Amino acid sequence: MAVVNRRGAQRIRNGHPWVFRSDLERAPAVAAGFVRVEEYTGAPLGFALWSPQSEISLRHVSADASRAPDAAWWHEQLRTAIARRAPLATESNAYRLVHGEGDGLPSLVVDRYGDALVVQLLSAGVNAWTETIVASLQELTGCTGILARNDPAARDREGLPREVRLLHGDVPRVIEVVEHGVRYLAAPWDGQKTGAFLDQRENRVLIGSLARGRALDCFAYHGSFALHLADRAEHVTAVDISAPALARVHEHAQRNGLTNIEPVEGDAFDVLRAWYREGRRFDTIVVDPPAFAKNRNAIEGALRGYKDINLQAMRLLAPGGLLFTASCSFHLSRGLFFEMLQEASADSGRRFALRAITGQPLDHPELITVPETGYLKGALLEAMG
Numbered sequence: 001m002a003v004v005n006r007r008g009a010q011r012i013r014n015g016h017p018w019v020f021r022s023d024l025e026r027a028p029a030v031a032a033g034f035v036r037v038e039e040y041t042g043a044p045l046g047f048a049l050w051s052p053q054s055e056i057s058l059r060h061v062s063a064d065a066s067r068a069p070d071a072a073w074w075h076e077q078l079r080t081a082i083a084r085r086a087p088l089a090t091e092s093n094a095y096r097l098v099h100g101e102g103d104g105l106p107s108l109v110v111d112r113y114g115d116a117l118v119v120q121l122l123s124a125g126v127n128a129w130t131e132t133i134v135a136s137l138q139e140l141t142g143c144t145g146i147l148a149r150n151d152p153a154a155r156d157r158e159g160l161p162r163e164v165r166l167l168h169g170d171v172p173r174v175i176e177v178v179e180h181g182v183r184y185l186a187a188p189w190d191g192q193k194t195g196a197f198l199d200q201r202e203n204r205v206l207i208g209s210l211a212r213g214r215a216l217d218c219f220a221y222h223g224s225f226a227l228h229l230a231d232r233a234e235h236v237t238a239v240d241i242s243a244p245a246l247a248r249v250h251e252h253a254q255r256n257g258l259t260n261i262e263p264v265e266g267d268a269f270d271v272l273r274a275w276y277r278e279g280r281r282f283d284t285i286v287v288d289p290p291a292f293a294k295n296r297n298a299i300e301g302a303l304r305g306y307k308d309i310n311l312q313a314m315r316l317l318a319p320g321g322l323l324f325t326a327s328c329s330f331h332l333s334r335g336l337f338f339e340m341l342q343e344a345s346a347d348s349g350r351r352f353a354l355r356a357i358t359g360q361p362l363d364h365p366e367l368i369t370v371p372e373t374g375y376l377k378g379a380l381l382e383a384m385g
Helices: 006-013 071-084 087-089 130-141 153-158 196-212 224-229 243-255 270-279 296-316 334-347
Strands: 002-004 018-020 025-026 033-039 045-048 058-063 095-097 107-113 116-121 147-150 163-169 175-179 182-186 216-217 234-238 261-265 282-286 317-327 352-358 376-384
Touching: 002 006, 002 058, 006 018, 006 033, 033 058, 033 095, 033 234, 045 243, 045 296, 071 087, 071 095, 071 130, 095 196, 107 130, 116 130, 116 182, 130 163, 147 196, 182 224, 182 243, 196 224, 196 282, 196 317, 196 352, 196 376, 216 224, 216 296, 224 234, 224 243, 224 334, 234 243, 234 270, 243 261, 270 296, 282 296, 296 317, 296 334, 317 352
Parallel strands: 002 033, 116 147, 216 234, 216 282, 234 261, 282 317
Antiparallel strands: 002 025, 018 058, 033 045, 045 058, 095 107, 107 116, 147 163, 175 182, 317 376, 352 376
């Protein structure tokens, strides 16, 4: 049994599942897995996943003190999470089935790519239930393979090894994703995240439906935004610093029968500055950089980077043009994100209207009591002159 102090108990009652080591009055003398939790007063708090070596010692999962979570509990929770994604099956064959704390299953991520699943077990507590989770996923989804992408740094803090290994069946090195009619390849074994950036799916569709004229995709990676832009834009320029990534952009364009995408290799900051000096303009621009703020200490530098690249994009946008810009940095709050955009707009000397504010899609639920479940924020801006 774990006994928590007043602060830890209040955190649970306020809807946040994490209890830190400093809030433990008594730590369980058992291996990682589920443990009963009580307040220091003796009041029952239900059950939590226990991680002996982690700073986040407990991840609360159930307030029902009368039922210890077991294989049947896992099956019920997974079935509920998967059912929430039912509407997505008609739009794409790739989406998230379990979003950790957002689905009440802390530290567990499950992504679907066609008939294959990719999982991440990011705490010692959830890792102890690997076999049970895999068995339930097989039964609930009928998948042909399950791959563990257990390579995030979070596992270091849990005393767990980083590894990529097959848990069931077969998972191909590349899998074709069909997303609202657009086709691209995901790389579950060694691609970004679990194989692709599934969280931007709806944002790609949004800006793709509005694209026109000459379009620019900054930090294009494998071109998933560019592919959606190309359906309506006359010409799309996809900028990325990685030549191998741009080779995949070319391959994806061919896969979709598109001839209006031009890959350009270079640092987006330098390229956009050079094009501004040359007088180039674009009617539609996407700015979707990698996370500049990896931790709280990096926020100041990250804000300079975000402001700089958005300022360059604003300068390149033609009158009446649209800019979709996003940040996937959890440590950069929505407030700071929009303050940055205000400053960039002011420095550009132009007026921009806010046309839409975007967040995370249905399969990446953000809980208002658990800020750590939310990281993606975006804005659609129109140049007013």
